[in-house]
Amino acid sequence: MTEKGGESAASTFTGNKALMLEEALIFEIGSTETTGVDFTGTPAESDAAMPAKAYLAGLEREAPIGLPGLSEPEAVRHYTRLSRQNYAIDLGLFPLGSCTMKHNPRLNEKMARLPGFADVHPLQPVDTVQGALEVIHQLAHWLVTLTGMHSVAMSPKAGAHGELCGILAIKAALAARGEDRRVILVPESAHGTNPATAAFAGFAVEDIPATADGRVDTAALKARLGPDVAGVMITNPNTCGLFERDLKEISDAVHAAGGYVYCDGANFNAIVGRVRPGDLGVDAMHINLHKTFSTPHGGGGPGSGPVVLSEALTPYAPLPFVEQRDGRFELVEEETAGEHHAASFGRMVAFHGQMGMFTRALTYILSHGADGLRQVAEDAVLNANYVLRSLEDVLDAPFGGAGPCMHEALFSDANLAEGFSTLDVAKGLIDEGYHPMTVYFPLVVHGAMLVEPTETESKAALDQFVGALRSVAERAKAGDPALKTAPHFAPRSRLDETQAARKPVLVWKDAEPALAAE
Numbered sequence: 001m002t003e004k005g006g007e008s009a010a011s012t013f014t015g016n017k018a019l020m021l022e023e024a025l026i027f028e029i030g031s032t033e034t035t036g037v038d039f040t041g042t043p044a045e046s047d048a049a050m051p052a053k054a055y056l057a058g059l060e061r062e063a064p065i066g067l068p069g070l071s072e073p074e075a076v077r078h079y080t081r082l083s084r085q086n087y088a089i090d091l092g093l094f095p096l097g098s099c100t101m102k103h104n105p106r107l108n109e110k111m112a113r114l115p116g117f118a119d120v121h122p123l124q125p126v127d128t129v130q131g132a133l134e135v136i137h138q139l140a141h142w143l144v145t146l147t148g149m150h151s152v153a154m155s156p157k158a159g160a161h162g163e164l165c166g167i168l169a170i171k172a173a174l175a176a177r178g179e180d181r182r183v184i185l186v187p188e189s190a191h192g193t194n195p196a197t198a199a200f201a202g203f204a205v206e207d208i209p210a211t212a213d214g215r216v217d218t219a220a221l222k223a224r225l226g227p228d229v230a231g232v233m234i235t236n237p238n239t240c241g242l243f244e245r246d247l248k249e250i251s252d253a254v255h256a257a258g259g260y261v262y263c264d265g266a267n268f269n270a271i272v273g274r275v276r277p278g279d280l281g282v283d284a285m286h287i288n289l290h291k292t293f294s295t296p297h298g299g300g301g302p303g304s305g306p307v308v309l310s311e312a313l314t315p316y317a318p319l320p321f322v323e324q325r326d327g328r329f330e331l332v333e334e335e336t337a338g339e340h341h342a343a344s345f346g347r348m349v350a351f352h353g354q355m356g357m358f359t360r361a362l363t364y365i366l367s368h369g370a371d372g373l374r375q376v377a378e379d380a381v382l383n384a385n386y387v388l389r390s391l392e393d394v395l396d397a398p399f400g401g402a403g404p405c406m407h408e409a410l411f412s413d414a415n416l417a418e419g420f421s422t423l424d425v426a427k428g429l430i431d432e433g434y435h436p437m438t439v440y441f442p443l444v445v446h447g448a449m450l451v452e453p454t455e456t457e458s459k460a461a462l463d464q465f466v467g468a469l470r471s472v473a474e475r476a477k478a479g480d481p482a483l484k485t486a487p488h489f490a491p492r493s494r495l496d497e498t499q500a501a502r503k504p505v506l507v508w509k510d511a512e513p514a515l516a517a518e
Helices: 072-083 106-112 130-147 159-176 193-200 218-224 247-256 289-293 355-391 422-431 459-478 481-485 497-502 512-517
Strands: 151-153 183-187 204-208 229-235 260-264 284-286 307-309 321-325 328-332 409-411 449-451
Touching: 106 355, 130 151, 130 307, 130 321, 130 328, 130 355, 151 159, 159 193, 159 229, 159 260, 159 284, 159 307, 183 193, 183 218, 193 204, 193 229, 193 260, 204 218, 218 247, 229 247, 247 260, 289 355, 355 409, 355 459, 422 449, 422 459, 422 481, 459 481
Parallel strands: 183 204, 183 229, 229 260, 260 284
Antiparallel strands: 151 307, 284 307, 321 328, 409 449
């Protein structure tokens, strides 16, 4: 008897559990001695009409390649069964905190697939892509309008890429002033990519502590400002799901000291339509289009992280950018003296940005309108606070007393039974049919559990998730030993994740010869 998913495989002959189908490795399905396609015999060498070598165009196999031969149905079923073991936003609520996994409206997808958008090529003549350039120009206009900034760089391909864009613009601005400031201040409550980006750009990074209520210690930040500080990278709303109420005061202090303010705008979805970062003194901010404007997220796929810039940094922004002149859209790819980007630091990418994401994001903005975007932020915040207040009596909420949260609710494992941790809660949630929330992040909270329900979930969906998480949390507080071996109903039970990460088995080795030798 073998164990599968914590239950005896003897419960069914196949190992299947109703529609949860057991699936072997592809090497265990097919045989390396066969192929999935039958070939007729090759012509003889003497057949002048069809030489044997020409029959397979010189691609005859000269040695075994060790791949299993599967028929088409076997191959299709194998990968379809594997795909059923993936969790997706189209299956249920995806509670990852900070990552913002929300529904992508199908209207956006339809627009992105229109001819002229789906098949546009970056090397097409400008005359043939006026519609695509207009989409980029319109989206740029609305991003600037929504943030209260001066300009926007559209080409960065992701959030971290956008961070680098903003920091390079700051670096170029300092160089133009003839100043060699080498320090970037990063609060503990910032996203983890912030210090990495600053270091990658050649700056030294210094931490700024957080206060007891999870926000930037403004006094400590002001005390550290000086002629060596190039700027600050601050996430707002921050990684604890809290709004940095002192950001305008911080910006004024940094500017007075000669530095610049980079705001990590990954969490802009919590304040879009409600707060304009430009009004808070921000000089640069990236916007993750997937988080705020519902473009697809995940899988290493198409990213887009436009960067809005203040008037002070606009001359140093990267190329290219789209400009409208006499009713025509032009792609400006060289610095133009006396105009925008006059002292550009160069290019971030080879071409113009991610067209598919631009189309989706503009569709989302235009279909929502100003009032709809404002409601996006309000509903995201409402849903997160509903989750926070519904669970704070059973899970420790380290900043629950700091006032309302923004778009995500933060819990910890501080009040679980001895020996039980965040990992046990996460694994138990898998048995309830959910992908776990973000765990052990942010680092400022021990055993963190970060939940972001987003604005696209209904109250009914939230109630079901809250009920599931409450049930698992109560089991962890009661010391339920079964939770230590969860999940029990997944295709596989709990793995040794440390060993899986450090010593992954990436090569198939047939066990039969070894068994025969024994």
